[in-house]
Amino acid sequence: MTLLRQLVRAGARTLAGAGVDSADVDAVELAAHVLGIEAAELRRRMVLGGELPSSFERTYAAHLDERARRVPLQHLTGRGHFRYLTLALGPGVFLPRPETEVLVGLALAEIDRLAGPGGPVARTSGVGGIRLVDLCTGSGAIAFAVKQERPGVAVRGLELSEPALAWARRNRTRLGLEVDLVRGDATQPCFVDWSGTVDVVTVNPPYIPVGAVPVDPEVRDHDPELALYGGSADGLALPVRIARVAATLLRPGGLLLMEHADAQGEALPAALTAAGTWGQVTDHPDLAGRPRVTSARAAGPGAGPSVRARLPSHE
Structure with missing residues (x-):
């Protein structure tokens, strides 16, 4: 040996x-x-x-x-893997997890549907091409994965934390992917020039209930609190507020994809359904079979009724 x-x-x-x-x-x-x-x-x-x-x-x-x-591996090596990307990662940014790749798969499936026969969907603005906005973008993992795998899509990312945004900008430079990155609060109006014209909004928001302490030391002691806690006892205050912003960005029938904790697989779809601005509210499991991503269509033509059953994730 x-x-x-x-x-x-x-x-x-x-x-x-x-x-x-x-x-x-x-x-x-x-x-x-x-x-x-x-x-x-x-x-x-x-x-x-x-x-x-x-x-x-x-x-x-x-x-x-x-x-x-229990210092995270990515903090020691300065890098981490997500789908087909190797990202620069370190202190100050939320570390992307494998389960988030399911959200990317759902986004790509929607993009392919729009780009297929009869697509992409026409815009009232007359501007062509498919648009995706990634709110709470962090390191940019979701935004860059979509841009790498579907380069024709126009992608924008929003992040409140300056240290996290610095990592996203570093990744943009090293990957050479054209993603518009902006600092801003995902609970407030953003990308107003794209209002009502976006096809897909992806979000991995803070969703841990206030007072709940993560078990894993890598998360508890090293991930930024700003990226973890959802602002209420059920962890859904911030996700619901972010969903309202997403609704202003999406065109009628546009798709919201929001990650959540496995214990929120019924609560988040129920909250979006109760808002009255979403149709086809559906929950999707991760590869381990745990509730992980809620999808919903913005109200208007093509939104359709809510669907509460959990559907298989798209890869």
Whole structure:
């Protein structure tokens, strides 16, 4: 067994003992980061061997110690993966989770529907092309994923936190994706020049109930509170206010896609239905089968009645 393989396996055992669920993956990612290579190359060297820098063991051990104290992997490596993107990430920005990829899949399915036979939907403004707005954009993960996979879509992102917006702008530069990023409050009017013309609004809002403390130390101790707490005992005060803003942006029949906690799979659809401005209110599960994303169509032609049944997510 190569020395590198021994060290990485020992690192994985250390992380597992500290309660890190992704111990094997994280041990590899940290070793790859220290060596300045990709994880695939790291795994190849674990098999074939090779000389290690003299500082590797000491630096790797220091990184393992930080991760064992539940410092997020992305804060140590400066990067994270989301769909087909590698994003620059670190302190001050909410770290995107795999379950949010389901929301992106739903957005892409709607874009493909609009771009298919009979689409895209004509605009009252006469401006062509499909428009998507990502509210509470954070690192820009959703906005950049959509732009990368459907480059013809016009995409804008809004973020209140200046540190988070700085990460989004850094990602825009490194990815070379044309997304308009603006600082602003998603509970207040925004992108007024696009009012009533947007096809899709995506939102991963703050939704943790006030007083509820996240179990995972990576979330509790490192994600910005601004991105976590929903402003009320049920966590839905801010999501509902943001949905009102989304309604002003969307054209009649335009689609809202909003992520939520797995315990809010009935409460958020009920709140949107009660607002009276949404049709086809539907909840969608994530890949683990937990309630994760609510979709709703802006009132007007094409909105249709609410649908309370949970439908399979689109990929």
